Every structure is written in C-alpha cells, then in structure tokens.
Amino acid sequence: MSSKFGHVVITSSCIFCRSALSYAFVNKKPIVPGHVLIASDREARRFQDLTPEEVSDLFKLVHRISPVIEKVFSASALTIAIQDGKDAGQTIEHVHVHLVPRKAGDPLQDDRIYEVLQTHEKKEDIKWRTDSEMEIEATMLKAYFEENDDEYQQ
Ligand code: AMW
Numbered sequence: 001m002s003s004k005f006g007h008v009v010i011t012s013s014c015i016f017c018r019s020a021l022s023y024a025f026v027n028k029k030p031i032v033p034g035h036v037l038i039a040s041d042r043e044a045r046r047f048q049d050l051t052p053e054e055v056s057d058l059f060k061l062v063h064r065i066s067p068v069i070e071k072v073f074s075a076s077a078l079t080i081a082i083q084d085g086k087d088a089g090q091t092i093e094h095v096h097v098h099l100v101p102r103k104a105g106d107p108l109q110d111d112r113i114y115e116v117l118q119t120h121e122k123k124e125d126i127k128w129r130t131d132s133e134m135e136i137e138a139t140m141l142k143a144y145f146e147e148n149d150d151e152y153q154q
Pocket residue numbers: 008009010026027028029030037082083089090091092093121
C-alpha cells in the first residue's frame with residue numbers, strides 16, 4: 001500500500017516499517033546514508049495538528065526504528081529532528097521526523113546538521129536517488145524488521 005506524504009506519493013516499495021498510525025520510509029535525498037523519515041499516516045501539516053494518539057504512535061515508531069538505523073549504518077548516535085513549519089525549513093507539508101545516523105567526527109558536527117537539513121534538498125548539484133536505489137535500501141531494512149521485530153507490520 002502506498003502512502004501520501006504531502007504532495008508526494010510514497011510507494012510501498014520505499015516503506016520499510018509501519019505502525020497503527022505512522023510509517024517509516026527511505027529518503028529520496030538523504031543527507032547521509034541511513035537518513036530516513038517517519039511520518040503520520042494522516043496528512044497533518046504541523047506537529048500541533050496531530051492528536052495525542054498520533055504523537056504517541058509516531059514517536060513509538062521512531063523509538064522502535066532508532067536502534068536498527070544506528071546499528072545498520074554503523075553509527076554511534078542519532079539526530080532526531082522535526083522541521084515544523086515553512087520557516088523552520090519544512091518543505092513537505094506533512095509532519096515527519098528526520099532520523100539521521102551520526103558518528104564522531106562526521107561532517108555534521110557543531111550543529112551544522114541543522115543548516116544541512118534546511119538546504120540539502122534544494123541543492124541542484126546533489127541528485128535525487130532513483131526508485132531502484134531507494135527500493136534496495138528499503139528492502140534491506142524491511143527484511144531486518146521482518147526477521148528481528150515481532151511488532152513489524154507490513
Ligand atoms: W522537510 O524539509 O519538509 O523537514 O524534509 C523533507 C524530506 O523529504 C527531505 O529529507 C527530502 O529529501 C525528502 N523527500 C522529498 N521528496 C521525497 C520523496 N519523493 N521520497 C522520499 N523522500 C523525499
């Protein structure tokens with residue numbers, strides 16, 4: 001089943017984990033390998049538009065995915081961020097959490113990540129990934145959840 005992400009359609013082949021009210025998918029222009037997104041199923045524009053149940057479900061899914069992303073991408077830390085509104089850098093008007101693997105000495109140190117999150121997507125010299133590149137990553141992550149996570153929902 002595909003899902004709406006603002007004005008974009010995320011095909012099921014790019015979605016690697018679902019919960020009751022949220023879904024996790026691979027990024028078309030990740031700032032580093034393993035930069036994934038978790039969105040509410042319902043197309044709410046701002047964080048404050050989510051119901052308490054949706055907030056809880058969204059962050060439970062972030063919580064479930066976090067250790068997997070950290071391990072699979074050999075990270076030692078994560079940045080978990082929401083750009084909540086246009087003036088905070090939000091380009092897709094549908095609440096989503098950025099989950100970014102981090103490690104000592106990575107190029108996103110000293111809070112540079114926040115500038116990169118705001119500008120990376122707009123850089124024309126950085127290519128959008130192809131559907132097949134994204135599918136390969138989603139399939140790898142999906143398999144991990146199917147094998148290792150009893151709560152996995154397709
Ligand atoms: W936001 O700026 O609105 O906080 O972040 C939007 C995110 O969505 C960016 O990381 C961007 O790379 C990603 N993105 C944009 N279009 C797609 C798409 N079709 N599939 C997956 N990710 C996308």
